[in-house]
Amino acid sequence: MKKIIVVGAGYAGLSFIKGLTENIFSKAEVTLINNNSYHYHAAQLHKIASGEADKSVIYDIEKIIDKRVKFVVDDVTKIGKDYILAKNGKYEFDYLVLSLGYEKEMFGIEGMDDAFDLGNYEKSLAIKDEIYNKINELKNSKIDELNIVVCGGGLSGVELAGSLATELKEKEGKNNFEFNRVNIIIIEALPNILPMYDKDVVQKATQILENLGVKIMTNSKIIKKDDDGIEIENFGSLKGDIVIWTAGVKGNSLIDNSCFKSYRGRVEVNEYLKPKSCIEEIFIIGDIAAFKDKKTGKFYNPTAQIACQMGTHLAKIINAELGLAKVPKFSYKNKGSVCSIGKNYAVGNIFGKNIYGKFAVIMKEIIEKKWNFALEGFKGLLRG
Structure with a gap:
């Protein structure tokens, strides 16, 4: 029996596990190693931080994987060429699938290590707790105003700001809460928020955010963070009671300390999802995999979409290898993306077409439900 070890139960790792065919389990022992007992829907962590969602975004791993998967x-602390070391033991393998998650990338900004971030479920929950603790202080007149600074105007930053503004109005508005004492501010170094979209989508998103009371500062490069807030180039100091970093991620530091040639925790992989250094038994997928667009020569950004496609395709590769069939090459098909701005608004681009309004909201829900279905079948469609 071959030994297949999978490290990481994120989008990529679980897509791989779910894609394995029935006959694999008669030919291989499959072991999944993860640093906690649950999987979280990472694309919805902003909802945890804002209070829009709760445990509906986490899944008990043992309940969603095949019972034949150990x-x-x-x-995991070390990756070797034919083994991995972890805190509780050593694991040998014939095939190793690395699907480790991302880490916060601060680009050398002084003090930003201390900022909150949406790195995982616990960190997102900590943001929620801090926000609502501060709001209670505001209600009890212990502080005069509350500045919530979101550093980064990409998908995560916009979704967080939009969700938070909506939740505060819906939940705290019932208590006649004074919203004019809460400032939600997005800081973006580029000329526009949501740089992955064209100007029409950007304008629509900006209008929605401003209508929700979110303040947007573009062309604003952050120099450093301290106890009082952040310092912005050509602007000065901005008070930040709660500073949340959403401006960048990198791969995993474990990769940089392994036998792979890597950059910022990511390893370039070929069309068979193997490292360029070509270690035959090791595959790398998800946030730690750097895969190039053949046309542009640029690496694709790490997203949930490409992670899922990598995981599903790698299952086809393993199914083919163990079945002595022709091994297929990987190619990425970008289907577009949708950015939610609270529960009631969304913008995006799907298959090359800009979408807005109710249709965009529905498309966002479909995208989220699709993952729920992949993990739990029809039961997953009932999740909040």
């Missing part, structure tokens, strides 16, 4: 909760 599941181990452990922290």
Whole structure:
């Protein structure tokens, strides 16, 4: 029996596990190692931070994987050519699938290590707790105003700001809460928020955010963070009671400390999702995999969409290898994306067409439900 070890139960790792065919389990022992007992829907972590969602975005891993997959909760500390070390033991493999998640990338900004971020479920929950603790202080007149600064105007930053503004109005508005004492501010170094979209989508998103009371500062490069807030180039200091970093991610530091040639925790992979250094038994997918667009020569940004496609395709590769069939090459098909701005608004671009309004909201819901269905079948469609 071949030994297949999968490290990481994110979008990529679980897509791989779900894609394995029935006959694989008669030819291989499959072990999934993750640093906790649950999977979280990472694209919805902003909802945890804002209070829009709760445990509906997390899944008990043992309940969503095939019972023939051995599941181990452990922290991997070292990756070798034919083994991995973890806190609780050594694991040997014939095939290793690395699907480790991302880490916060601060680009050397002084003090930003101390900022909150949406790195995982616990960190997102900590943001929620801090926000609502501060709001209670505001209600009790312990502080005069509350500045919530979101550093980064990409998808995560916009979705967080929009969700938070909506939730505060819906939940705290019932208590006649004074919203004019809460400032939600997006800081973006580029000329526009949502740089992945064209100007029409950007304008629509900007209008929605401003109508929700969110303040947007573009062309604003952050120099440093301290206890009082942040310093912005050509602007000065901005008071920040709660500073949340959404401006950048990198791969995983474990990769940089391994035998791979890597950059910022990511490893360039070929069309078979193997490292360019060509270690035959090791595959790399998800946030730690750097895959090039053949036309532009640029690496694709790490997203949930490409992670899922990599995981599903790698299952086809393993199914083919163990079945002695022709091994297929990977190619990425970008289907577009949708950015939610609270529960009631969304913008995006799907298959090359800009979308707005109710249709965009529905498309966002379909995208989220699709992952729920992949993990739990029809039961997943009932999740909040």
